[in-house]
Amino acid sequence: MLRIVTDGAADIPSGWEKEFDIQVIPINIQFGDKTFIQFADMGLEDFYKEVAANKTFPKTSQPSPHQFVEFYKKNFKPGDTILSIHVTSKLSGTYASAVSAADELKDTFKIIPFDSLGGSAGLAFMCRTARQMERAGKNVQEIVSYLESVRGRTQLIVTMDTLEYARRSGRVGTLSSALASVLNVKPIARIEDGILDMVDKVRTRKAALARVIELGKQAMGDAPVHVNVAHARDLEAGKTLLEEARKSLNVKDAELTDFTISLVVQFGPGSLALVLYPAE
Numbered sequence: 001m002l003r004i005v006t007d008g009a010a011d012i013p014s015g016w017e018k019e020f021d022i023q024v025i026p027i028n029i030q031f032g033d034k035t036f037i038q039f040a041d042m043g044l045e046d047f048y049k050e051v052a053a054n055k056t057f058p059k060t061s062q063p064s065p066h067q068f069v070e071f072y073k074k075n076f077k078p079g080d081t082i083l084s085i086h087v088t089s090k091l092s093g094t095y096a097s098a099v100s101a102a103d104e105l106k107d108t109f110k111i112i113p114f115d116s117l118g119g120s121a122g123l124a125f126m127c128r129t130a131r132q133m134e135r136a137g138k139n140v141q142e143i144v145s146y147l148e149s150v151r152g153r154t155q156l157i158v159t160m161d162t163l164e165y166a167r168r169s170g171r172v173g174t175l176s177s178a179l180a181s182v183l184n185v186k187p188i189a190r191i192e193d194g195i196l197d198m199v200d201k202v203r204t205r206k207a208a209l210a211r212v213i214e215l216g217k218q219a220m221g222d223a224p225v226h227v228n229v230a231h232a233r234d235l236e237a238g239k240t241l242l243e244e245a246r247k248s249l250n251v252k253d254a255e256l257t258d259f260t261i262s263l264v265v266q267f268g269p270g271s272l273a274l275v276l277y278p279a280e
Contacts, residue, residue, distance in 0.1 A: 002134045008038045009087035009262040010123035011230040013255040020131040025071045032056040047261045060265050062094040068101035081110040087119040090194035117194035121228030122154045125277040155219045156191040159208040161270030224250045224279040232259040232271045252279040
């Protein structure tokens, strides 16, 4: 049986980890000199409570090669084939840690690290695809080839309530953040070829949601898509965005999830992401 791993940057719909047998390696969360391990020491509600109580801006760091080694050894048996699907290597060192661990354990497991060139629910969709293909009798080479073909067509479009979190996490420059704050605009970004690019700034939340849908429509046209909307403490806006996606796109299925801690740190509370994954 193929083993499937992803990381804490994945927004995974409820029940998918069990249904598709997906293992998730946690990220490290830092508040000043305190470090927490995602899931083990800090869940999503714990994180928001700490944000409210702690004046220190949170940071995250990828699992180290050693953490990957221990994770693989703890969760799998010698001889297992492990497909390890991770957040874009152009924004995180997680994939590099997986590659290092795979080399260290090459005599114990067959580990295939895969760079998604994306994140959020894109990781979840890839994990689901891999499991569905495996259950349909496809081998791991066929699965990887398909994921390589689909990753460049997967869309991740984000609107943020503020650029402050993206500035502090190093995702945008200080000048862009200050300008957006002064003008009170809602920035919109997308991941292109694994890199986060600012693509627009609009005046209101309503306009931001409309622009996100427009960008998604431009990218996918009338092609059938799997849709996920992830939100950071803005459930109503998440529901609105999902409903607009259903109206405007050729939606095969749709999910609404909470932003994982990793992405809240990068984009901030109030952020929303639209993830579109080809349904073929």
